[in-house]
Amino acid sequence: MAxxxxxxxxxxxxxMCCSALGAGIxxxxxxGAGIGQGNAAGRAAEAVARQPEAKSAVTSTMLVGCAIxxxxxxxxFAVSMILIFANPFxxxxx
Numbered sequence: 368m369a370x371x372x373x374x375x376x377x378x379x380x381x382x383m384c385c386s387a388l389g390a391g392i393x394x395x396x397x398x399g400a401g402i403g404q405g406n407a408a409g410r411a412a413e414a415v416a417r418q419p420e421a422k423s424a425v426t427s428t429m430l431v432g433c434a435i436x437x438x439x440x441x442x443x444f445a446v447s448m449i450l451i452f453a454n455p456f457x458x459x460x461x
Contacts, residue, residue, distance in 0.1 A: 375460065382456045390450040396443035403436045 411429040415422050449455075 378460050379457055386450040386454050390447040393443045393446045397440040400436045400440035404433045407432050
């Protein structure tokens with residue numbers, strides 16, 4: 368009976384370890400979104416500097432692009448939090 372208990376504990380530890388690794392990898396998507404938004408804002412500033420009359424079109428396009436990039440970061444954050452705090456895989460071991 369003790370071996371079965373040890374195997375169960377080991378399986379839970381492995382699931383938690385792999386979930387933490389998965390959460391860390393998912394969090395890397397937040398870094399990519401930040402880099403993309405910074406790049407978009409820099410390019411938009413360059414475009415407005417070249418053609419000030421196109422400011423409204425450039426700004427609205429940049430804001431839509433940044434909003435789409437931010438959703439990627441929010442999804443990655445949600446996946447990370449689910450894997451860390453509400454891990455569905457541990458419940459399947461019980």
